[in-house]
Amino acid sequence: xxxxxxxxxxxxxxxxxxxxxxxxxxxxxxxxxxxxxxxxxxxxxxxxxxxxxxxxxxxxxxxxxxxxxxxxxxxxxxxxxxxxxxxxxxxxxxxxxxxxxxxxxxxxxxxxxxx
Amino acid sequence: xxxxxxxxxxxxxxxxxxxxxxxxxxxxxxxxxxxxxxxxxxxxxxxxxxxxxxxxxxxxxxxxxxxxxxxxxxxxxxxxxxxxxxxxxxxxxxxxxxxxxxxxxxxxxxxxxx
Numbered sequence: 001x002x003x004x005x006x007x008x009x010x011x012x013x014x015x016x017x018x019x020x021x022x023x024x025x026x027x028x029x030x031x032x033x034x035x036x037x038x039x040x041x042x043x044x045x046x047x048x049x050x051x052x053x054x055x056x057x058x059x060x061x062x063x064x065x066x067x068x069x070x071x072x073x074x075x076x077x078x079x080x081x082x083x084x085x086x087x088x089x090x091x092x093x094x095x096x097x098x099x100x101x102x103x104x105x106x107x108x109x110x111x112x113x114x115x
Numbered sequence: 116x117x118x119x120x121x122x123x124x125x126x127x128x129x130x131x132x133x134x135x136x137x138x139x140x141x142x143x144x145x146x147x148x149x150x151x152x153x154x155x156x157x158x159x160x161x162x163x164x165x166x167x168x169x170x171x172x173x174x175x176x177x178x179x180x181x182x183x184x185x186x187x188x189x190x191x192x193x194x195x196x197x198x199x200x201x202x203x204x205x206x207x208x209x210x211x212x213x214x215x216x217x218x219x220x221x222x223x224x225x226x227x228x229x
Contacts, residue, residue, distance in 0.1 A: 006157075043223045043225075044223075045223075050217065052216075091157060095218070100209040100211035100218065103160070103207070104160075105150075105157035105159070106157055107156060
């Protein structure tokens with residue numbers, strides 16, 4: 001069974017600074033996807049970024065980028081130029097290829113951006 | 116674009132009552148799932164479906180039933196609510212297509228069982 005571990009229950013960062021959220025996972029699968037979801041106080045789950053395991057290049061979406069280390073089974077999220085609107089819970093999630101009906105989530109990291 | 120629609124958004128039940136959480140999607144996705152979110156636990160899979168007429172159990176299925184009679188709808192039934200089922204419930208629909216692979220979530224239902 002796959003497991004996803006987020007070792008930082010809470011983090012804080014000053015506005016305009018950079019923060020990195022950690023995620024490790026365990027799987028015997030070779031082909032899979034990794035995601036970071038953002039959950040603001042509105043409760044909505046919002047996709048931040050996705051990474052396909054077969055791609056060595058790290059995914060980037062504007063101020064969000066990942067450091068994907070497949071051998072180490074690590075998938076960290078870097079948020080640059082942090083904004084107050086980035087305050088939210090962030091969940092790392094795993095989906096094996098051919099199993100998009102089943103996401104495995106980490107327990108989440110609560111990020112607070114301070115003015 | 117409606118996406119995934121869940122109803123109700125909030126619900127209070129008494130122990131032993133039954134209810135159905137509704138979920139509908141208009142994206143023609145084959146895959147649909149139900150998750151529950153508890154503090155400090157992330158989201159855990161309750162039941163899922165890979166198409167109309169096909170459902171299976173996830174990580175925490177006890178106390179819940181599902182059915183999938185159409186592609187669009189995937190209701191979750193609580194037959195006899197228990198305080199341990201107090202949680203936030205999310206319905207999701209998903210598809211897999213390479214770089215566009217994604218799961219879309221409803222707004223969630225906050226359920227309290229007293």
